[in-house]
Amino acid sequence: MPSSFRSRLPRQLLCLGTGLACALAAYAAPRIGDVTPASLTTTLLLAALLLSWLGWGLSRHYWRRREHLYRSQRSELRDLRAQYDALIEQSLVGIYILKEHTLIYANQRASEMLGYPAGALAGKSLVDLMPPGVAHEIGESVRRRHRDNITEQHYVLPLIHRNGHRLSVELHSRLTEFRGERVIVGVGLDISARLETERTLQLAATVFENxxxxxxxxxxxxxxxxxxxxxxxxxxxxxxxxxxxxxxxxxxxxxxxxxxxxxxxxxxxxxxxxxxxxxxxxxxxxxxxxxxxxxxxxxxxxxxxxxxxxxISRRKAAEDRLVFLASHDPLTRLLNRDALFRKLEDICLSGIEQSFAVLFIDLDRFKLINDSFGHATGDNLLRIVAARLSFVVGSNALLARQGGDEFTLLLEDTGQRTAVIDMANRLLDELSQPITLENQELHITASIGIALAPEHGKDAATLLRHADTALYRAKDAGKNTFAFFTHTLHGLSNQRLALENALRHALPRNQLTLAYQPQIDPHRQRLVGVEVLLRWHHPELGQVSPATFIPLAEETGLILPIGRWVLETACRQLAAWDTAGFSVGHVAVNLSAHQFNDPGLTHHLKAVLSDSGLAARRLELEVTESTLINNPTAAIALMTELKELGVRLSIDDFGTGYSSLAQLKRFPLDTLKIDRTFVSGIPADASDLAITEAIIAMAKKLSLSVVAEGVETADQRDFLARCGSELIQGYFYSPPLAAEALHSFSRMFDSDAPPVALT
Structure with a gap:
């Protein structure tokens, strides 16, 4: 049937029915008078049949159109459902339906967010997805929401991912009807990363502000x-x-x-x-x-x-201070011995022959003043002497502190000896003026030894040695005078020759003894170790200062046998204390430059430790900065050998030499000793406070223990302890003691005594 015909079917059926009705009427009209019951019945029957056929056709057409419309609407609904399903399943946020405490639906994003396969969340309880404490609280909240008909809610909820880690999920939900039941429909967004970012930003803001x-x-x-x-x-x-x-x-x-x-x-x-x-x-x-x-x-x-x-003002000031100390004496702020030696060597090696003078200045009877009034007064006296010498010398010469109470003066362009004599007399006159210290009027004098270049030497070492020799000639002459070097002296003065001869006999004649200065842990108030100090008592000269005989021993080479004896005696003493039931943790022994450079040092140490039975870790060897810095490569090699023996290594008098921090970290050290020159200025000197604190902090960074020496007051002890110094040594606790006296001293630090509180 043509489609155009089908589309006009109801109209055609209507026309057909009308036409048939008219035909029947025309057929029956001429015979109205001949109507019979049979003909009327036939006519009505035909009409009924026609009308039935017409109704059937119309009805069939109606239902067909309705079915077509239904199918079209179902297709549209399927398409729309597919679109909505795709929209929900592919949504970037999680969508869920919660019935009481159970999920009856969760889209793909919700499943992915919690680490589950698609559809796996349906049927799961809130308890399965939340931390225990939170699940109970949220369960109560859901019941309260249904009870109070709270339509909308917005909150952040902690949920547990399938792999166990916690998420922070932001939820927006509505209480509604679904299939005749009240449910909660909501969307969720994982905001864990956002919250972490916010926390990071908050932390950054806190750091920024603080x-x-x-x-x-x-x-x-x-x-x-x-x-x-x-x-x-x-x-x-x-x-x-x-x-x-x-x-x-x-x-x-x-x-x-x-x-x-x-x-x-x-x-x-x-x-x-x-x-x-x-x-x-x-x-x-x-x-x-x-x-x-x-x-x-x-x-x-x-x-x-x-x-x-x-x-970095404070750091630069501390660095400048350390640089200054590399070439200057911290007490008097004059050039130090090393800086003057380098300057003198530069002049000698310049190739330009010129006349200059080297003057050694030594205070007479300074030790008596130091012993009578104490080290603090002695230090103040040295500062005043340095100021007076600087005033006389002015800017026309180089003045340095050689060490102790000795000063060195370099006078350049001295064409005539009279100019040198005039300078020496002016220096002696200035130093002879009275000095008032602590309400005491002190009178001091000095002796001066003079060597001239090129007459008395053409290199720095020779000139300094000859000036030193001339100095002792001046002292032999009665002090408070000066003397020029003469070649007839042939090196040392008579006094130094006599002292050297006496020193050669000191060891075999048992004139040398050891004193032990306690090293105390200031935090626990415990005796932890001792430092060994050498003493020489001559039957005629009396107690000879270490500052006098140790440099002489080093110069003559006697320091090697003396040093070996010190090591042997110290280790035997520590072992003897152990046997007697009196335990001292460790013993620290100074090594001179000659000892440190002795090829037989390692072999001798092995023998000493073996003979005494002392554990190597209880022996600490102290070396100075200058000893290490002369040949760092060789020093590191030797120190590595010593460390392999098990002994501990310490750098002594740190900060007074000219080693750099970069070099210091290369050496395999265990301990750093802060020199008394820094400690003496605590707490009055802000620079000494800053430098000492910086040195201790640096030592901690390098994993070094810290020992502070020369501690004389409680304020010094407390400051050093607060900064982190593990051990304290000095007259605040005790002077150096004889071996038998140390045992008695140790009872002051009985193990039952409570620690001292550091203010």
Whole structure:
């Protein structure tokens, strides 16, 4: 049947029925009068049949159209359902339906978010997805929501991922009807990463606000956008004054213009720069900073700069102090012996023959003053003497402290001996003037030995030795005078010759003894160890100062047999104390440069430890900075051998030499001893406080133990203990003691005694 015909079927059926009805009427009309019951019945029957057929056709057509419409609507509904299913399943947020405490639906994103396969969440209880304590609380919340008909809720809920880690999920839900039942329909979003980012940002903000380092953020032109409180504290500018200003480090008129140019070049090439530069405080003063500056990029273009800086004024001051101490005496602030020797050597090696004089100046009877009034008074006296010598010398000569109460003067361009004599007389006259110290009037004198170049020597060592020889000639002449070196002296003065001869007999005649200075743990108030100190009692000369005979022993080579005897005696004594039930943790023994460089040192140590039975770890060997620094490579090799034996190694008098921190960390050390020159200034001298604290902090970074020597007051003890010094040694606790006296002294530190509180 043509489609055009089918589409007009109801109209055609209607027309057909009307036509048939008219035909029947026409057929029956001429015979109206002939109507019979049979004909009427036939006619009605035909009409009924026609009408039935017509009704059937119309009905069939209606239901067909309805079925077609139904099928079309079902197809549209299927398409729409598929679209909604795809929208829900592919949603970027989790969608769920919760009936009471059980999930009856969860989309794919919800399953993925919790680590489950698609559809696996349906039927799971809240208890399965939450931490125990939270599950109970949320269960109560769900019941309360149904009871109170709370339509909408928004909250963040902790959920447990399938692998066990916790998520933070933000939920938006609505209480509604679904299939005749009240359910909760909601969406969820995993915000764990966002919360972590927020926590990180909050932490960064806390660090930013509380950092001790100045932090700044600028735009691409260097205009300040953000600064932290440390910035305002360091620079002196308030935040309001700083923001909107162009940072000085980006300006060409900055005090460190050369550094700025290097900085900008590094930023352009590498995106980062760090280094030292100077900044100007708001009050106008310059101060050094350590700055780290980084560029921030946005699509390959610089959008900002982030800078972090620290005021290094104190560190630079401490560094300057250490540099100063490398060439200067910390007590008198004059040049030290090493610096003068280098200067003298430079002049001798210059190749230019010139006349100059070396004067050795030694105070007469200084030891008597030191012993009578104490080391503090002695130190003050040395400062006054240094000031007086500097006043006389002026800027025309180099003045140095040789050590102890000895000073050295280098006079250049001395064409005539009379100029040297005039200088010597002026020095003696100035030093003979009375000095008032602690309400006491002191009278001192000095002796001066003089060597002339090139007459008395052409190298530094010879000139210094000859000046020293002349000094002892002046003392032999009655002190408070000067003497020139003469070749008839042939080296040492009669007194030094006599002293050397006496020293050669000191060891075999049992004139040498050992004293032991306690090393105390200030935190536990315990005797931990001792340092061995050498003493010489001559039957005629009496007690000879170590400052006198030890340099002589080193110069003559006698230090080697004496040093071996010291090691043997100290180890035997420690073993004897152990046998007697009196335990001292360790013994520290000084090694001179000659001993340290002795090829037989390691072999001798092995023999000493074996003979005494002392554990190697209980023996600590102390060496000075200058000993190590003369030949660092050889020193490291020897120290490695000693460490393999098991002995401990200590650097003595740290800070008084000229070793660098970079060199120090190369040596296999266990202990660092802080020199008394730093300790003596505590707590009055701020520089000594800062340097001592820095040295202890540095030692801790290098895993070194710290021993502070020369401690004489409780304030010094407390400060050093607070800074982290493990051991204290000095007259505050005890002078050096004989072996038998140490046992009695140790009872003061009975193990039952409570620790001392350090204020």
């Amino acid at each position: 950092s001790s380092e100045g932090i700044l953020l600028t735009d691409a032109d260097g205009t300040l956008i953000t600064v932290n409180p440390a910035f305002t504290r360091i620079t002196g500018y308030t935040e309001e004054q700083a923001l909107g200003r162009r940072s000085r480090m980006f300006r060409t008129d900055h005090v460190g213009q050369a550094t700025n140019m290097q900085m900008m070049q590094s930023l352009a090439e590498h995106g980062h720069w760090q280094g030292e530069m100077f900044d100007r405080h708001r009050d106008g003063r310059l101060y050094p900073v350590w700055l780290s500056l980084s560029a921030v990029y946005d699509e390959d273009r610089v959008s900002n700069y982030v800078g972090v800086f620290t005021d």
